[in-house]
Amino acid sequence: NGTEHWPSAYDAYPPNFGNRYTNPFDPYHYTFPNQAGVAQYRCRKIPYDCNQNGYLDTLEFDGIAPNGNADGLADADNDRVPDGCFPRECFEAPSLNNPGESAISTFLPATPEDVSDPSRLFGNGGTIPDDGIYESDLRGTPTRNGAEDLYWAYEPTELRIDGLVHPQFSQLKIELVREDVYGDEQVWSVLDCSDLNGQAGASTTLAGSYVFTLNGRPSSIEESPAATTLSARDLCAVAGSGEYGNLIPGGVYRPTSALIEFESTPFNDRWFLRFSDGAAGAAGFFSGWSMEMKVLPFTEDCNSDGSPDTCVDAFVFDTDCNLNGLADSCEIATQPLSDCDLNGVLDDCEDTSFLLDLGGGLWDANGSGAIDFPGDADYIQNVLGCADFDFTDICTPNCRPDLCDIIAGPILDANQNFILDCAEGPEFACASRPYDSASKGTSGPGMDINDLSIMESTIVIESEDDDGTNTSVLAGATVLGTVSVKIHDLDHARLSDLQISLVHVSSSGTRVTDLLLFGCEGDGYFASTDGQSTTYSFSSSGSETLCQAAGQGGVIPEGDLVFYLPVQGSFSEHIGASAAGSWTIQIFDGVFGETGSFSSWDLQFVHRPPDFNNDGTPDVCE
Structure with missing residues (x-):
C-alpha cells in the first residue's frame, strides 16, 4: 500500500530493535527507542508518493494528477521531489555545518564569464570533422590542489550546446569526459543515436541550440520511480518517430545516459565535450557549449562516498550511539x-x-x-x-584507554602485546628503548624532488654511551620493532612519478623497505602544503598502502595518526639489524614534467641494548 515496514501482523521484527512500542496512530507499525546502543531501523515512505495519497508527486505539482494539486505540493528547487520530502539523490540533505542550507549547491567559478548567469561554465565552439574527433575543454573548473579544489562533482543539471549543426547526426556521438592528470578518463554519454542508422523515416539533421537537462516528468512510471528519472524527451526517440520531418529542432532534451553516476568524482582536472563523427560523408560545427554543475564539498562527506553525510535513504542507516549529534x-x-x-x-x-x-x-x-x-x-x-589495562593510568595520564595510546605511539608497546611497556615493569622498559629523531633533534633534511633524479636525505645514528635515560643507542644495540617513518610537507603533482624507499645501511648490511612504487595508478593526490604543514606516515600498524589510498581519489588523508603500510606490508627487514648506521629516505622521480619537495622527515623505532654475555637480559639492565 505504498509503505515499507516490518509487518507486525506476522511478528517479523528486525533484530536488536528494542521494546515494542506501538504507535497508537498507526497500530500496524512499530517505532523503536532512540537511545544509545540500539540500531535505528528507519522506515521511510516510498519517494514518488510523498504525501501518500495515491497520486504521483510529479503529476501533482505539475497540476495534471486526477486531483490537480489538492495538497499544494511545492518544488522550489526543481529537483522533481516535493520540498521537504524524501530527497532524490540526497538533493535536499541539509548541510552538516549549516543545517539551514543544503549540503549540495551549484558550483560558482571564482571569475564568472557571464555575470547574468554566474554559475555557468563555458567551452569553445569548433568544426566537427568528417569521420573524425573534436574536443572542446570546459573553462573555469578547479585546478587540482588549487584554492577551489574542494568539491565532488555531483550532477550536471544542465548541459547546453549552442549553434549545433550536423546533417547526419546518427553518425555523431557526443560525450562529456573528465580526464585526470594521469590521462585516465571517465565518460558520460550525452548523445548517441547510432541505432537510427539506416532507419527509414527517421530525422537526420540537427540545427539549433540543444539543452540536455536532468529535470522533469518521467516518461514511464513503471521503469523508474519519478524521484530519480528525467522528464524531457529523448532526442533519439523523437528522431526515430519522424514527427518533425528531417530536422530536429533545438530545445530541451534528455541525455542518452542519465549523467548522474558521479559518485566520488572530484570536480577538478580537465572536463571537456568530445564530438566523434563515426562515418564519412558529413561534417558539422557548433558555436560553443556550457554547463552548470551541482557540487558537494569534501567537508560535507567525511567517508568520501560522494553523498552528503546527512543523507540517509530508505535502505541505508547510520547510528549515533553516543548521542553527540554526529553519525x-x-x-x-x-x-x-x-x-x-x-x-x-x-x-x-x-x-x-x-x-x-x-x-x-x-x-x-x-x-x-x-x-x-x-x-x-x-x-x-x-x-x-x-x-587503562592497569587501571592506574600512571604511564599515560590522559584518561584514555591504553590501546589508544599504543595506536597513537607504537613505540610505547615495543613487544606488540597490546600492553604499555611501562606497565610491565622497569625491567622491560630497560630492555626496549625508543628512538625518535624528532626528540633527538636529528630529523632528516628536506629536499627538492627533481625530474629524472634520485634524491636522498639521511639520518645518521651513532653509538652512544649510557646516560641513564633509557633513550641512548648503545654500541651493539639492535632494532627490536615498531619502525615508523614520517615525511613532512611532501608535495608532488603526480604520485605515479615517484618511488620512495627507506634504506638502512649498518654493520648488519643493507636493508631496504619500499614505501611507494613507481607507476602507482589512482586519482588521489597529496594534501596541499600551501600555508599548512602535512605529514605522511608509514608503519606496520597501517591498514592500506599509500597507493591503495590514492586509488580512492581525492586528497590522500594525512596526519600524525594516519599510517600507511609499506609496500611489503611491514618493516620486518630491519628487525635484528644494528640500530646504528645510516637511515636514508630515497625518492626517485622517473617522469619528466612535474617536480616536488618535502621539508623534513623523521624516524622512530624501538631498539634493544646488547646482551654480550648471552644470558637473555641486556647487560645494561643487569
Whole structure:
C-alpha cells in the first residue's frame, strides 16, 4: 500500500530493535527507542508518493494528477521531489555545518564569464570533422590542489550546446569526459543515436541550440520511480518517430545516459565535450557549449562516498550511539581514536573489553540494576572510558584507554602485546628503548624532488654511551620493532612519478623497505602544503598502502595518526639489524614534467641494548 515496514501482523521484527512500542496512530507499525546502543531501523515512505495519497508527486505539482494539486505540493528547487520530502539523490540533505542550507549547491567559478548567469561554465565552439574527433575543454573548473579544489562533482543539471549543426547526426556521438592528470578518463554519454542508422523515416539533421537537462516528468512510471528519472524527451526517440520531418529542432532534451553516476568524482582536472563523427560523408560545427554543475564539498562527506553525510535513504542507516549529534561512521572516519580497537563501533558505546570486543549495546554499566539512559552511557564514557589495562593510568595520564595510546605511539608497546611497556615493569622498559629523531633533534633534511633524479636525505645514528635515560643507542644495540617513518610537507603533482624507499645501511648490511612504487595508478593526490604543514606516515600498524589510498581519489588523508603500510606490508627487514648506521629516505622521480619537495622527515623505532654475555637480559639492565 505504498509503505515499507516490518509487518507486525506476522511478528517479523528486525533484530536488536528494542521494546515494542506501538504507535497508537498507526497500530500496524512499530517505532523503536532512540537511545544509545540500539540500531535505528528507519522506515521511510516510498519517494514518488510523498504525501501518500495515491497520486504521483510529479503529476501533482505539475497540476495534471486526477486531483490537480489538492495538497499544494511545492518544488522550489526543481529537483522533481516535493520540498521537504524524501530527497532524490540526497538533493535536499541539509548541510552538516549549516543545517539551514543544503549540503549540495551549484558550483560558482571564482571569475564568472557571464555575470547574468554566474554559475555557468563555458567551452569553445569548433568544426566537427568528417569521420573524425573534436574536443572542446570546459573553462573555469578547479585546478587540482588549487584554492577551489574542494568539491565532488555531483550532477550536471544542465548541459547546453549552442549553434549545433550536423546533417547526419546518427553518425555523431557526443560525450562529456573528465580526464585526470594521469590521462585516465571517465565518460558520460550525452548523445548517441547510432541505432537510427539506416532507419527509414527517421530525422537526420540537427540545427539549433540543444539543452540536455536532468529535470522533469518521467516518461514511464513503471521503469523508474519519478524521484530519480528525467522528464524531457529523448532526442533519439523523437528522431526515430519522424514527427518533425528531417530536422530536429533545438530545445530541451534528455541525455542518452542519465549523467548522474558521479559518485566520488572530484570536480577538478580537465572536463571537456568530445564530438566523434563515426562515418564519412558529413561534417558539422557548433558555436560553443556550457554547463552548470551541482557540487558537494569534501567537508560535507567525511567517508568520501560522494553523498552528503546527512543523507540517509530508505535502505541505508547510520547510528549515533553516543548521542553527540554526529553519525558514528563520520565520527570514526574523522576521529580515528574514537574507535581504538578498530572494530567499527565507537569505544564510547562499548564496555572495557576493547581487545576482545565483548561490548556493543548499552548495558548496566553503573550497577543500578537496570539499563538506564543517560546514566549508563555517562558511566561508560566518563568512568570506564578512562580505564587503562592497569587501571592506574600512571604511564599515560590522559584518561584514555591504553590501546589508544599504543595506536597513537607504537613505540610505547615495543613487544606488540597490546600492553604499555611501562606497565610491565622497569625491567622491560630497560630492555626496549625508543628512538625518535624528532626528540633527538636529528630529523632528516628536506629536499627538492627533481625530474629524472634520485634524491636522498639521511639520518645518521651513532653509538652512544649510557646516560641513564633509557633513550641512548648503545654500541651493539639492535632494532627490536615498531619502525615508523614520517615525511613532512611532501608535495608532488603526480604520485605515479615517484618511488620512495627507506634504506638502512649498518654493520648488519643493507636493508631496504619500499614505501611507494613507481607507476602507482589512482586519482588521489597529496594534501596541499600551501600555508599548512602535512605529514605522511608509514608503519606496520597501517591498514592500506599509500597507493591503495590514492586509488580512492581525492586528497590522500594525512596526519600524525594516519599510517600507511609499506609496500611489503611491514618493516620486518630491519628487525635484528644494528640500530646504528645510516637511515636514508630515497625518492626517485622517473617522469619528466612535474617536480616536488618535502621539508623534513623523521624516524622512530624501538631498539634493544646488547646482551654480550648471552644470558637473555641486556647487560645494561643487569
